[in-house]
Amino acid sequence: xxxxxxxxxxxxxxxxxxxxxxxxxxxxxxxxxxxxxxxxxxxxxxxxxxxxxxxxxxxxxxxxxxxxxxxxxxxxxxxxxxxxxxxxxxxxxxxxxxxxxxxxxxxxxxxxxxxxxxxxxxxxxxxxxxxxxxxxxxxxxxxxxxxxxxxxxxxxxxxxxxxxxxxxxxxxxxxxx
Numbered sequence: 177x178x179x180x181x182x183x184x185x186x187x188x189x190x191x192x193x194x195x196x197x198x199x200x201x202x203x204x205x206x207x208x209x210x211x212x213x214x215x216x217x218x219x220x221x222x223x224x225x226x227x228x229x230x231x232x233x234x235x236x237x238x239x240x241x242x243x244x245x246x247x248x249x250x251x252x253x254x255x256x257x258x259x260x261x262x263x264x265x266x267x268x269x270x271x272x273x274x275x276x277x278x279x280x281x282x283x284x285x286x287x288x289x290x291x292x293x294x295x296x297x298x299x300x301x302x303x304x305x306x307x308x309x310x311x312x313x314x315x316x317x318x319x320x321x322x323x324x325x326x327x328x329x330x331x332x333x334x335x336x337x338x339x340x341x342x343x344x345x346x347x348x349x350x351x352x353x
Contacts, residue, residue, distance in 0.1 A: 181260035184253045185329050188240075191248065192325045195236050196335045196347040199318050202229045202310075203351070230310055231294050237317045238286045241279050250275045250321075253328055274324050281320055285311045319353050 205226050214222070242249040254271045257263045263271065289311055290296075311317075326332050335347040347353075 178260035178262070181256050181262050184248070184256045187248055188250075188253050188325060189329065189333055191236065191240065192322055192333070193335050193347075195233065195318060195321060196351065196353075197337050198229055198233050198236065199315075200337060200345065200347055200350055202226065202233060205229065230314075233314060233318070234285055234289045234294060234311065237314075237321060238282055238290045240321055241275075241282055241286070250278060250324055250328070257328065271328060274327055278317075278320050278324055281313055282317050285313055285317060318351075322348070322353050 205222065208222065211219070239247070240249050241251070243251050250271075254263070254268070254275060257271075258268050322333075322335075337345040337347055339345065
C-alpha cells in the first residue's frame with residue numbers, strides 16, 4: 177500500500193480512537209456517580225463537561241463525513257485508497273455504500289446539532305450550553321464509524337485507552353462494539 181494511503185488510514189484510526197475515548201468518558205460521566213454528595217456547583221460543572229464532550233463527539237463524528245479538499249474523512253480516505261490501487265472495484269463500491277449509509281445516519285445530527293448551534297449559531301439559537309441531550313443517533317453513529325473504519329482498513333481495529341498506573345481499557349469491549 178502506498179505511504180500516503182497508510183498515513184491516511186493511520187490518521188483515521190487515531191480519529192476513531194479519540195471518538196471512542198470521548199464516548200467512554202461521556203458514558204462514565206453521564207452515570208453521575210456520587211450525585212447525592214455533590215454541591216450545586218459540582219452538578220453544574222458536570223453538566224457543562226458532559227455537554228462539552230457531547231459537542232466534541234458530534235463535531236468529530238460529522239467531520240468524518242466532510243467532502244472538502246484536504247479534509248480527513250471517510251470519503252477522503254476511500255479516495256486515497258482507490259488512488260493507491262488498494263481497493264478493487266467491488267471494495268470501492270462497498271466502501272461507497274457504507275459511506276452513504278453513514279452519511280444518512282448522521283445527517284440529522286449534522287443539521288440539527290452541528291449546523292444549528294455548534295459549528296454555526298443561527299440567529300434564533302442561544303449559545304448557552306444546553307442540558308446534555310444526546311442526539312438519538314449518537315451511539316449508532318459511533319458504532320457505524322468504527323465499523324466503517326474497520327472496513328476501510330480491512331481488519332478489525334483494536335482501540336485501547338492506557339491510563340496512568342498501567343491500567344488499559346479495551347474501548348471496544350467497554351462500549352460493546
